[in-house]
Amino acid sequence: MFDSVRLPHELGKTEFEALLEPLREKLLDAQFELAERKRKAILLLIGGSDAAGKGDVLNRLYEWLDDHHLDTLSYGAPTEEERARPLEWRYWRDMPAKGRIGLVLGGWHNRLLRERLIGGMGRGAFEAGLEEINREEEMLGFEGVVVVKVWLHVEDEVAERRLAKMRAAQGAPRRAAVIEWDEIETGKHHRRLRRAAFALVEKTSTGVAPWSVVAAEDARYRDVAVAKLLLEALERANGAAEAARAPIPATPTEPDGGLPRASLIGALDLSKRADPDAYSKELGELQRRIGELTTSKAFSSSGLVLAFEGNDAAGKGGAILRVRAALDPRRFRVHGVAAPNDEERARPYLWRFWRNVPRLGDTAIFDRSWYGRVLVERVEGLCTRDDWMRAYREINDFEHQLTRAKLCVVKFWLAIDENEQLVRFEEREKRAAKRYKITPEDWRNRGKWALYEEAANEMIDRTSSPESPWTLVESKDKKYSRLKVLRTIVARLEEALV
């Protein structure tokens, strides 16, 4: 989950200043509209590990917004007043009225995380607690309270360094108060916190109230990113309820809102190449090994589900061809996924994938997949934001149901860059045999490169789980790409079967 946040995200001083004026203006406009309309309230939950700068973000928002319509809702250890009442009481007491924004530090998720990490709460109770939170937040949504959740992330070393400084300054009591997770922020506990936090982020990211994980090492980037998320929420809240449900043509005026992008896909080193002389031999060995594994006894109570996504012309077909060649033709099927037909449109979008889930012992290869909902349907405005936002959770549930049934789910994103795609498109147009592969739509899609990359990156962040992770495949060199695909399949099968 959310690996992209671990990439460097920075904003230089000049860029920051150029962004600031228009951003503040929009924020204030949107805030006043919210206050005037009085149709929605906003709760912005600022979560994150210690030393990620939660308090600093809050202060920044006070600078940038009008503080007349702003409440700080900060929760620490319960006061005597709060201990004398149900746990939930204090959050309800502070519920902002419609028209107002509440900035929440130490919200209801925190309590659960703490109990899980240091209160001896079992996993079942933790998960039940997460579901209770989901129901509450859904209810708030229905009742006109827009819940926006940001999780500030800094890498362990950075947090450690900052915390050491804070501890050194412990004399100053104001500083000490901000060390919220201190007792668990050391050694292996740090890792446990991160794991539990990401489980929380995954399981409480619902369609109506998803988490956004924000890289928080660079303060300028962090503050602008949070402010932009708040701005988006304000704009959605100010739009009529109907507008929120209508398909949003995903054409922001400024792709990614002017923030420099740092995406997993963008960070790939596309210059990686296979050794052409060793290629055939390694390919053959990998295919032989896949053949062995998929005809093994263990595989007969398992099975394989391969999903191929990626840029147009990135070489999905070629990779699939090499996988097919390794498989017993009676035991696999390839499913090319195009726009849904009438029969498919008449049913929930996951239906056509469910019907092609393989039997135990078989393999299903999907050339494009159930991720269409959060890629093409999102970018082309074929469904509403609510629809694709809830799809992440639905897809995670779907894949969990597959892996629970012992199917091995392997997902690939084959990546090339814009130039390489152009070269391949032109080449295809020249070669008659491949011309059917290129359509005017492909050319149109190129115009939305940035939007597709944004969607793909969010998809990878929100649906990579330990049991069904994404594998990003540098595909400029086709040989490298194919070997990496096959190697990944071998590794995943060995892990699953042995």
Next chain:
Amino acid sequence: MFDSVRLPHELGKTEFEALLEPLREKLLDAQFELAERKRKAILLLIGGSDAAGKGDVLNRLYEWLDDHHLDTLSYGAPTEEERARPLEWRYWRDMPAKGRIGLVLGGWHNRLLRERLIGGMGRGAFEAGLEEINREEEMLGFEGVVVVKVWLHVEDEVAERRLAKMRAAQGAPRRAAVIEWDEIETGKHHRRLRRAAFALVEKTSTGVAPWSVVAAEDARYRDVAVAKLLLEALERANGAAEAARAPIPATPTEPDGGLPRASLIGALDLSKRADPDAYSKELGELQRRIGELTTSKAFSSSGLVLAFEGNDAAGKGGAILRVRAALDPRRFRVHGVAAPNDEERARPYLWRFWRNVPRLGDTAIFDRSWYGRVLVERVEGLCTRDDWMRAYREINDFEHQLTRAKLCVVKFWLAIDENEQLVRFEEREKRAAKRYKITPEDWRNRGKWALYEEAANEMIDRTSSPESPWTLVESKDKKYSRLKVLRTIVARLEEALV
């Protein structure tokens, strides 16, 4: 939960035949409209204990509907084909297309119930499974599949008798196949099934896909009741999505659709009277005992939340007066609940109750309560059906949060009949001191007596839980009513504190 289903529900032959023709006509019309529009599919889940007549209901629906657009989806022990795939696969395989109705026997809830009862599934896993079901059904709702769930209930003795007959006929294999729960349908297991089933019904009754529990002893009543639920769902599905969200003025053309009503409130014996000579003494003793209990040491880490609901002029005020008299005036507050003010309207409906949740050791008395959402707001069309339907679950969660914090929640429905109300209204109009208590609105509400009773009955069915049950109070005799209220408080406090 759903105590009303245990009352006799019968439909005479002539009444049945009178209902049948118009019902069938409406059903067919609605079914054809669904088929033509192709905007929604319907899944009607028919659950229930053995011998409740699930198969008979299905056959009846085939008689009454057009079978061209109807699918039977019946699930027993998984076939070889099904075992080779994830558990959920078979339900997805059979997903009806938009325009069609699927009648489901042995659906996804059954599997979970079986595993809980005879598969050794723990409580945590069971509850996680229920939440997974909720998410799936919510998704289906978003994707245009309307899920309608009916649970057929027969009393244990009836089921036993019928099962004995079936077992006697075991020679005939067709018969044997319908005994689904047989292995757990004996002795104490029967009770366990009922308990688990009702937990399931409570926890998977969401706003979008609530269960309806249907008294299934009388076949005619049962079949008409299920058909009416299906008809309602068809009509909602055929109405535009917007219509479903708009407030539904709760004025059905025929209250309760012509089915004879059997409600918990209707079944009360209002002729119950207190012995007038013993009244003062018992009242004094109960008040003294309440005084003791609410000043005890144990009470200081507990607390009391009293909710009074009931017909207008049923005597809530008088009962509350007698409770107050027993309490330390520094340790209780009475909250009269009227239409929300501006401050309250600006926040989720539960907010004004949360802010008045008492401290541990204190008592809060609510004269009308959070149940307004499912009573007056429902009947007067002040919120949508989706809103009040989801409110049952929200209220159950709310009260669970109170009882989890050791507060003792006691809920009263004070009942009188229409005539008695008229007498009291007229009396109030005569007596100047009480005239402020009666308004034109009170008179108007009388015209909706049947609708209020229906709403109250459903409320009691859906929100009576072991930890916060409803107490129905026969209130024609005020003395009887007051004593029962006080007696109940004493009993609940003794149970909670001792």
